[in-house]
Amino acid sequence: MSDTSSSGPNRRSVLRAAAALGGASLVSACGGLKGTGASSSDVLKIGYVSPQTGPLAGFATADTFVVKRIQEAVRDGFTAGGRKRRIEIVVKDTQSNPNRATEVTRQLINSDKVDLIVGSSTPDTTNPVADQCEANGIPNVTTIAPWEAWWNGRGGKDKGFTYTTLFFFGMREFADCFFPMWRRMDVSSKNVAALWPNDTDANAFRQGLGPMMKQAGYTPVDGGAYQGGATDFTAQIATFKESEAELFTCTPIPPDFQTFWKQARQQGFRPKLATVAKVMLFPSEAEALGPLAADIATDFWWTPAHPYKSTLDGGSAKQLADDFAADTGKQWTQALGSVYSLFEIAIQAFKEAGDPKDRDEVASKLRGMKISCMSGNLDFTTGPHPGIAIQHPVGGQWRKGETFPWDVVIVDNSGNKDVPIGGDLRPTNA
Structure with missing residues (x-):
């Protein structure tokens, strides 16, 4: 299923995200905001972009499970900027096409009005997603792309990036x-x-x-x-x-x-x-x-044998892999850990920001982040360039x-x- 409109919140994207959350509506799945009188500023919207169909679809096998898992982990909300916040996740499919990745990222920015965008996998996704985020001032973190392909492929050798970050590894x-x-x-x-x-x-x-x-x-x-x-x-x-x-x-x-x-x-x-x-x-x-x-x-870079734990629920890599198998009947994939950590990092940036709606501040928190999470010990301040955290x-x-x-x-x-x-x-x- 693919998103075909760029003029507003797309019915297909809403249905896909709802399906990823076990069939619940996005709002009710966020922890029961309906009828609470909560304002839109209490909701932090994360856009997620990945190749769910096409030749790179193997990278997205665990996406639906991860989105559901993240929603469950933060269903009671969390404190950011001195207030209780909820998470809403809007999912987009690149169809393994970099031009499509650009298009759906623009949808997330202009129509869905997200606060932060995460993305995976390969430069066919990470680079066009990051380019759109950088151009529009949207905090962004991506993964599963060699940092050289991400940095040099986007002109990073001539300039740094303010809003876009990456965790993975390089040559x-x-x-x-x-x-x-x-x-x-x-x-x-x-x-x-x-x-x-x-x-x-x-x-x-x-x-x-x-x-x-x-x-x-x-x-x-x-x-x-x-x-x-x-x-x-x-x-x-x-x-x-x-x-x-x-x-x-x-x-x-x-x-x-x-x-x-x-x-x-x-x-x-x-x-x-x-x-x-x-x-x-x-x-x-x-x-x-x-x-x-x-x-x-x-x-x-991630297996059930890796000795890492979630910052959201304390579960181990092995527990995450076992739960994925039990929930889906499918075998774990290493993208499971990476995609999970995209959301760990995004939520941590929101928590650390004085105002999680301040895009510049959230982007700064991403660039300066040090976190021990499902993907290991990630330090975005000591990579080969600012905003890059290296895995081994x-x-x-x-x-x-x-x-x-x-x-x-x-x-x-x-x-x-x-x-x-x-x-x-x-x-x-x-």
Whole structure:
């Protein structure tokens, strides 16, 4: 279901948000404001933007659950600016399209009159959402996008940002996650096959991780900056085979990786270890590949094994994952923790502001925030640039599961010793 109007509060968006709250109306779900005589200033409206449909929809699997969970956690309201406040959440779908992300963010600002906007995932969402917020003076926090793609892709190298913030990680953290696994793999070649398309995400890897690979003694073998949505990867596979690369990394959209990986097997490219980014982050992708998913490694910034807790109800990462499974019948995804923390951070900024309706003050609280939450210890003051909080992922591999078809085993915690090791690192293709 998608929003199609930009002229006012859209019936479809209201219905979607209501559905996300278990069928209740937005107001009644906010804690019973109806009939209380409360003014609109008692309600703080948060807009949430994510790719709920389209090729990036896997990132939004947990959205409905998280929105409901947040509403439950603050159903009795909280004190901000010396008064009791309630939360209203307005949900928008980008349809995995950056132009659509721009459009729905404008709807949130101009029609829904939100006080703050949060968004996830990938630069196709985070960048256009943040650009609109910056241009319109709306406090904003986003996640699940490499900070270089978010910062440099928006011209941050020339200027800073006043209203927009991000928590995630960047090329240094990818290197800290992937390189230790490469070093542990017995390979005869230091060539690394790299499937990097021509988009903001992949170009950040090409320009950032590529030089780091060289500094570490590896040679990136770039398959070429192809356009997303490709159906034939024969040329890239031939390049990789000719290089005799035994290590592989990539940053495509999920459908492209599915196509590439199947064709690679058919054409005889079987790297000893695959460490992939942007893909294989969620169980649905492992299920789509079936046996070909075995022992593909990727970065994990949130799992039930992470020792982090909610600032809203004190629940642990494991409890959140278990509750998600019990409520939906689906397996946890790491976006679950990230999306949850978007709302933790937003609510904390409201609480810290003398006037939570003062956009400049709330934005300042976001930029200066230090918080220990479901996504770990986040400090927006010490990142590579102001307003960026860095997470530290660990390396995990997909293995046959017990409760669900596939599960994640943490095999390297070089980047974050807080997370326990769950098993040995195995070759992707022995």
